[in-house]
Amino acid sequence: MSEVTANYDESWKEALNEYFESFLSFFFPEIYELIDWTQPPQPLDKELQQITASSETESRIADKLYRVWLLNKEQIWILIHVEIQSNYDVNFEKRMFVYHYRAFDLYENKVLSLAIIGDDRPNWRPNCYHYAIGKGEITLKFPTVKLIDYKSRWDELECSHNPFAMITMAHLKTKETTNQFTERSEYKWQLIRGLYERGLSKEQIVKLFKIIDTMMTLPKELQVELVAKIKHFEEERKMPLVSPTEQLAMERGELRGKLEGKLEGKLEGKLEGKLEGKLELIIRLLNRRCGDIQISLTERISQLSVKQLEELGEALLDFSSITDLERWLQDNLPLSVS
Numbered sequence: 001m002s003e004v005t006a007n008y009d010e011s012w013k014e015a016l017n018e019y020f021e022s023f024l025s026f027f028f029p030e031i032y033e034l035i036d037w038t039q040p041p042q043p044l045d046k047e048l049q050q051i052t053a054s055s056e057t058e059s060r061i062a063d064k065l066y067r068v069w070l071l072n073k074e075q076i077w078i079l080i081h082v083e084i085q086s087n088y089d090v091n092f093e094k095r096m097f098v099y100h101y102r103a104f105d106l107y108e109n110k111v112l113s114l115a116i117i118g119d120d121r122p123n124w125r126p127n128c129y130h131y132a133i134g135k136g137e138i139t140l141k142f143p144t145v146k147l148i149d150y151k152s153r154w155d156e157l158e159c160s161h162n163p164f165a166m167i168t169m170a171h172l173k174t175k176e177t178t179n180q181f182t183e184r185s186e187y188k189w190q191l192i193r194g195l196y197e198r199g200l201s202k203e204q205i206v207k208l209f210k211i212i213d214t215m216m217t218l219p220k221e222l223q224v225e226l227v228a229k230i231k232h233f234e235e236e237r238k239m240p241l242v243s244p245t246e247q248l249a250m251e252r253g254e255l256r257g258k259l260e261g262k263l264e265g266k267l268e269g270k271l272e273g274k275l276e277g278k279l280e281l282i283i284r285l286l287n288r289r290c291g292d293i294q295i296s297l298t299e300r301i302s303q304l305s306v307k308q309l310e311e312l313g314e315a316l317l318d319f320s321s322i323t324d325l326e327r328w329l330q331d332n333l334p335l336s337v338s
Helices: 008-018 020-028 043-054 092-107 148-160 164-175 182-195 204-213 220-237 244-265 272-291 295-301 306-318 322-332
Strands: 062-071 075-085 109-115 130-135 136-141 145-147
Touching: 008 020, 008 062, 008 075, 008 164, 008 204, 020 164, 043 062, 043 092, 062 306, 075 092, 092 109, 109 220, 130 182, 130 244, 130 322, 136 145, 145 148, 148 164, 182 204, 272 295, 272 306, 272 322, 306 322
Parallel strands: 075 109, 109 145
Antiparallel strands: 062 075, 130 136
16 A cells, blocks of 8 residues: 655644634633634735744745734734654754744734644643753743544543544644554545535535645545545535535645646747746746745745746645755756756
């Protein structure tokens, strides 16, 4: 059976983009109660990119930064770090501190740092960074949620209508079935079937299906079987919904059509015009597909030829994270160009 890798980062990023309010109410209810939700939270992706780009630590695609207003009218920033490490990470507390002080230093705004820990080590629970020299000391405390704790609260997850209950179940079952794809396929089917049984709308089902499907990656043959099972389930129920698999297929087809049409249209004109038009399109599609692209990667992409940009345009349809882009550039960009 072919090798596949679970995609935690992209799934958590998508979940935070869609369900930030639900995220806080589920994992940090005491913080949720302090926020004035009549004022929509503002995502600060560009600011986060600036904070992480100059750091020596590796930026993670699932990190998010939001501006919110408290009930007392105070404005604060909430920095969320999702850590999906399989092993103990000695630098985790330092990374939380680095991101925190960079956010405060660059923008002089109060910052609340939160951490979601998705590994399977029950005794690793980082929640503080501290050092002292003489009578001077620095301490950063940050609330932490350990996803493994929800294994003992499975009944609670199954009864909850918060989307992060489903996402947490998907995460735990994905970790539990590493290299056990037959078992993962069965758990994935149970979770997806649960979306229908909860009486969710078509839009809600499609969004959560996409997150679960991205995270609980399966070999192609098992994915095909799962799709057939979903379609049969919908036919039996005579559900007047577009299957999530069909919805995603249409989105992918629309994206490919737009890409091919725009690339074809750019074939006319001078070489400079071709490069400029294709580069703008590729960067826009990569930002949509993988999140905000760092300046260093944009500079490397700008050095590609027209033919290389066209090849990247085709390849990006299969990207799911910044790592895929970096790997493609490493494999395809000549040393003389980099």
